[in-house]
Amino acid sequence: MNNLCTDIGYKSVNKYGEQLCGDHIEIVEQGENSTVIVLADGLGSGVKANILSTLTSKIISTMMANSMSVEECVKTIAATLPVCEERKIAYSTFTIIRVVDNREAEIIQYDNPHVIFLRDGKNVDYPQTTEEIEGKTIYKAKVLIKENDTFIAMSDGAIHAGIGMTLNYGWQRDSIIEFMELSYDNEFTAKALSTILLGECDRLYGGRPGDDTTICTVKIRKRQPMNLMIGPPSNPDDVDKMMSLFFSKEGKHIVCGGTTSTLAAKYLGKPLGTTLGYMDPEIPPIGVIEGVDLVTEGVITINKVLEYAKGYLADDTKTMEWAYKKDGASQISKLLFEEATDISFYIGRAINPAHQNPDLPINFSIKMRLVDELAECLKQMGKKIKVSYF
């Protein structure tokens, strides 16, 4: 085992006027360090394509994750997919990226535009072998992975972007490579890279995509542990235990809550400084303790972080303001959503007497629920989460 992990981010736009996407992504984890990612593009568009691609990706990812061969997967698909009434064929293209032990990436592709492989932001042509299975030509490749290796899989909607509108022959793969080399930045997450490329496709289509378009980016990155503490322990005698566990952990440390930061400052023997800068009128200003990466107020800030997390998962661009804002909630969001891969929560269960005032819109059970919900959202973002209660 090494200290690498995979960051996967994907995004689709539907063919103009369609409610369902004919492309489908399926991700299956194989133990701690191996993942199978399948992008399938069903024949046609709408319901039919959606069924074909969902079946294809589901079957392949499940079979591959159970160590079955590509041959068996392809045979199963050929035997299972419903045959299209009009075209008399059952058809769905697919791209498989399989990361094994965070050491090697196996790329298996059939009829989708070939996966773009960027190493340190520069295109690398990887050697491929071909194999005939059931009359289909399957391309296979294996790459030993390094930090910042980026694999970009796409449906043909990407290379067809702009056909007959802004570009005569669509957007060639070479031009896409050029665009991604220029756009690439080591800081960008997989989701950000997918969003950048998909946004450009959508723009070339003039906002009216002629085909379902999906981009799925797999980025190899270093594990980045993050620790967040909120609330004092229910038993005051446990303060030292909680603090020593928290501060002994590797990675960045975030402390939320006034009382909690006071205790942390005391434990570290450092003064707790506060600021009066209201970067966002809704969010209380942040604090400062030497040795802690970020100190914020508790429940109001976390409530905002949860709101941002939900927006991020729903691809709601209106709630992306955390990406550039500087208030406590935005800073936590950036650390948790983008920087962290493994997050440990240290949650104290003490009841704050100040919050038991019935006039206040915050109370103990709300605080506990907020943190649980946030942990759930982060799991959906693909983070490894550990929660400890005190």
Next chain:
Amino acid sequence: MTVTICIGSSCHVKGSRLIVEELQRLVAENGLSDDVELKGTFCTGNCVKGVCVSVDDRLYSLTPDDTKDFFEKEIKGRLA
């Protein structure tokens, strides 16, 4: 003179931001920036009443509405 305003959760909900901004404005308008230091603090444990504000070591409980009176009496009044 140091004026410390609580910016903890409870006081935040009760309007500490409005008080901070009002005091910052009043201090600047009255040309007291050199005499008065405005500071923030997290919860001081006196949340039961209004927003906790302390002038040096004396503790007060404010609402955004009495901030102006407080400033006249406890800050400007004492400096005069």
